[in-house]
Amino acid sequence: MRICKRLLSVLMACSFISTSAALSASDVFAENNISCNIYDTTIDSESKEAVSSLSQEALIDDNVGAAELTETPYNVFDIYNAHQTYVKLHSGDKSLMYKKAEGIDVSYAQGQIDWKAVKDSGVDFAIIRAGFGNADKYPYQVDTWFKYNIEEAQKVGMDVGVYWYSYATDAQGAYDEAVSCYNVIKDYDLQYPVYFDIEDPSQKHLSTYETSVLIETFCSEIRSRGYYAGLYSYANLLTTKVYKEVLDKYDIWVAHYGVNVPSYSKEYGMWQYSSTGSISGIDHAVDLDHCYINYPYIISPDTYEPDGTETDSVADLRPVNIDKGVASGVDVSVWQGKIDWEKMKASGIDYAMIRAGYGNLSTQTDKYFKANVEGAEKAGMDFGAYWYSYASSPEDAVLEAKACLEVIKGHKFAYPIYYCIEDQCFASMSSKEISDIIKAFCSELEKNGYYVGVKSYANFLNTRVDDGVFADYDVWVSHYGVAKPDFSKNYNMWQYTNDGTINGLNGSFNLDYAYLNFPEIMKNNHLNGF
Template sequence: MRLKRFLNGKMAKSVMAVTLAGVITAACVAVGSDSINSNGTDINAQNIQTVTAGADSYVADETSQMTGSDAKGAFTTEDLGISASDYTDDEQIAKAADTIANADAQNIVNTQFELIPVEKLAITADTSSENEVMGGRKEYIDNGGAKQSAAVKFAETPMYVYGVDVSKWQGDINWAAAKASGISFAMIKCAGRSTGDGSLYIDPYFVQNIQAAQSVGIQCGVYFFSQATNIVEAYEEACLTVQLCQQYNITYPVAFDWESASDYRVALVPQNQLTMNMIAATFCNTVASYGYTPMVYACKNDLYNTFEPASLSASYKIWMANYYNDYYYTSNIYMFERPLPATSFPYQMWQFGVTNAIPGFNGYVDMDLGFFYYMPTVAATSFQLTVTQKEISTTFGSPVNLLDGVIAVSSAGIDATPFVTYLISDVNGQLVTEDYAYANVGIYAVTYTLTDVDGTTASEQALLYVYPPTGA
C-alpha cells in the first residue's frame, strides 16, 4: 500500500506514524520474492544481508553538490574545542594516510589515529550555484543543548527502520513531526568537499540538524560528501568529520559519501577499483579508530564499477542508493511492495527514493530503509534465558501464552524476549504444532531457544499439560 493513498485530506499526518510503523512490523516476515524493476527486469531479493545478483534497476544518484553560500559554516578550533598541532609536513600527512589506508579494519577501534586539526584544513565557505539550490540556508546555531547523554549506551539490533538523510537543502525541519510520522534515524551531512576546486566546507545546518533531531529522540548518523581523489584527501575529510562529531553522541554510522558525475572533479582523476577501496578505507579506518561505525555510501553503479564491492562490503557497512521510479520525487514511500534491490554483495542501508510525503519537511527529502537499529542497553549482564514456569497447565481448546514467565537478556544487556523461539513435542518426541497440542489432551515438552548476537545459543524446557475440558 502506498503512502500517497493516505495523504489526500486532513487525516494524512495523523495516520503517517501508524502507516510506517505497521509497514515495518509487516516487513519483519519474509520479503516477497518477485517484482519488476523500472526496466522491466525481474529481480529477486532473498534477504537483507546478501541478495542474489540481478539486473540494475533505475539508479538516481545524489548528484548535486551539497554546498551553499554561508560563511558562517566555517567552524574554528575554538568552536570544536580542540588543540592545534603542527601539520606543515605534507610527507608526514601522506605517510599517516598510507598507514591508515592499510590498517586492519577489524582491529582499529579506539586506536585514535592522529587528526589534522581543523584550522590546518583550509575550510572555505559553503558555496553553490543557483541551479543546485533545493532548500533554504541559515547561519548555524549552537544552543548548547539537545545532546544525547554520553552515559546512554546502544547495541545494534537487526530490524527494518525508516530514516532520512538531510543537509542544508531541507532548511528548517520540524523533527518532532518527523519523529511522530515514524522516522527512526537521520543521516546528517556534516561537511563536504567541492566538486569543483576540491575545497573543504562545513554544512551550515549541521549543528542545528543534529541537535534538534537528537532532542526528540531520533538516532543520528553523519555523512561527509566526498570528492576525494587520493588517500590524503580522504584522510583530511575524515579528520574534519571526526572533529565535528566529537561533540555529539553519534549512534548511527559515520558515512563516506562518495559521488560521481561527468562534471565532478573525481571524473577528471579516475582511479581503479582497488585504489578507490583504499581511499574509502582511509576515511572509514580513521573514523572507526574513534569508535564510530564506518559506512560507505554510493550508488549501485559506482559500487559495482568504481569500487570493488566484495572486499569493501566485507570490511564496512554499505549504504546503497538505488531507486525504483515509483519513489523518485514522488509522494510514494517504499512499503515492501517489491523486493529489495538485488546485489552480489551485502548492504545494510538502502536510499530508496526522494519524497514529499514526510511531515516536518517543507518539500522533498531523501528516504532510507535501514536494516538495523541501535537499542538502548541496560547495565552489562551475561547472556540469559530463564523459564520461570516449568509446568504450564491449560484445558482442551484453550490456548495460553507460552512466553509468560520467560526472561531473556542478550549479552549486550538488551531485553531479548521477543527473539525467543520455542518448539513443542509430544511424549514420543515428535514435533507438533501449538494448535495440535491444544486440540489433543496430553503432556507436551516446550523447548525454548535464544540465540545471542555472537551466535551463542541457550535452551530451556517446560512441560505443557493439556487437560480434558471441565466436566468431561
C-alpha cells in the first residue's frame, strides 16, 4: 500500500465524529493540508461525476454518535498488522491463507431453503442478507428470512457470512445502517465477512468522495465492533466510484455476470459470477459465488481445521485478469533474423520495439535495424527503438546516447526510445551508479527531442534503480509468467513473455503491452522525429 498510515488515518477520521466536538471531514482534510481530490481514482471515461463540493457537514450530522475522535485517529493498519502477526504466529507460514470455495448468497427472495440439501449439493458457504437500510428505526427492514437462514445453515455445518443492503446517501445513513446490521447479527458467529452492499439506484448520483465516505463509515464501524468487514458491488462501481485507499482496506466481493473474468483489476476475495444459479434445496434462482480467500481460517485461526485443499498463493485459484493495455507489441533484434513485416502486421501486432544498437559506438548498430525499420514503415506499423547498454560510467552513457542518436536520426518513432539496462556488467554497481548512468543517457536523448525511458526486468528496477529515475523517465518492465509485473512504480510498457508465437511467423518472440497512446503523444508534442 503506497500511501502512508497517517494519510489513511485522516481519511478514516471522516467516519468517527464525536457528539461533543463535531469535526467535518473537510476540516480534517484542511487541517492536514490534504486536498479531497488526493484519493480520487475516478475513471473519467466511465464516470463524469466530480468530487462533491458539499462540505462534510452536509454529509455527516453532528449527532452521529460514533466513537469519539482522539488526538491520534483510529488506525486500522495497526489492527490489521496485529492480526496478520497473530495469523502468522498460529500458522507458522501462509500455507492456509487461500482456498477455492463455492458458495451462494441468499435473501427473502429464495423463500424457505432446505439447508441440508444445499449442503449436500456441495455448497461450501452462504452469504445471507441480514437486512437493509436503518432497521433500528424501521424494524421491518430486517430480512424476513434471516433468522431462519442463518440458524438452519449453521445447524447443518454451513460456513456463513452476511451482507447488508444499503440505501444510505450520507455518512449518517451509513452509520445507522452499520449499527442496525450489528444489532441484527451480534448473537451469531460468522466464518465469512460482513459485507456492505452498495448498488442501489438512489446512490448513483453520489461522487467518488461521497461513495467512499459511505463505505468507510459502515465498514470501519462494523470492524470496530469485532467483525471482519467487506465491500460488495458490481465491477463498474468498484472501478470508477471508490477511492483506491478504501478498496485496499476492505475485502472485495465483486459482481460481474456472463464473463470469464470480472472486469475489476484490483484485489478481490470473492466473485459473484451468476444471478441465475440452480441449487438443490432452493426453489428459486440463486446467486452463485467463487471465493479464493480462506476466510474461516483468517477469521478464526485457532479453531480452524485444515482439509488439505489450502494453499499459500491465490494465483492458481483466481481467474487471471491481465491488463492488456491499449496496444500489443513485439520487440525484435538481430536474433529474430529477417522478419516478414506484412505478416507481422496482419497477425494483429500493433507496434514493434526495434533494437537500434548497443555500446558506445555508432558502428555497433544492430545488424537488422535498417531492414526492420524499413520493413515496419512499408507495412504501416508503428515502432519505437531501444539501445542495449554496457556503460561503465555516466560519461560512457553519454557516448552511448550519442551513438544511439546517430543511428536513429532521420526516422520517426511513434513509440519511445528505451535504454536497456540488463547486462551483467551492472551486477557489481551501486544503485546510485546505475541511476546516474541511466540519467546521463536519457537526458542526452531528451535534449534532442526524444521521449525516453528505461527498460529492465522487474526485480532489477525494484532493487537497483533509484526512485528518482522513475519520476523523470518512462519505464518498460520485463516480467514473465505473471498476471501483472511485480513492479509498484508507474510503467507504460510491459514485456510479458519471451516465448510468444505470432501467426504466420516461425520462432518465438518477445511480446509486449503498451498502456499509453504513444503515437498520439509523439505527434501532438512533436517528439521522436515528428
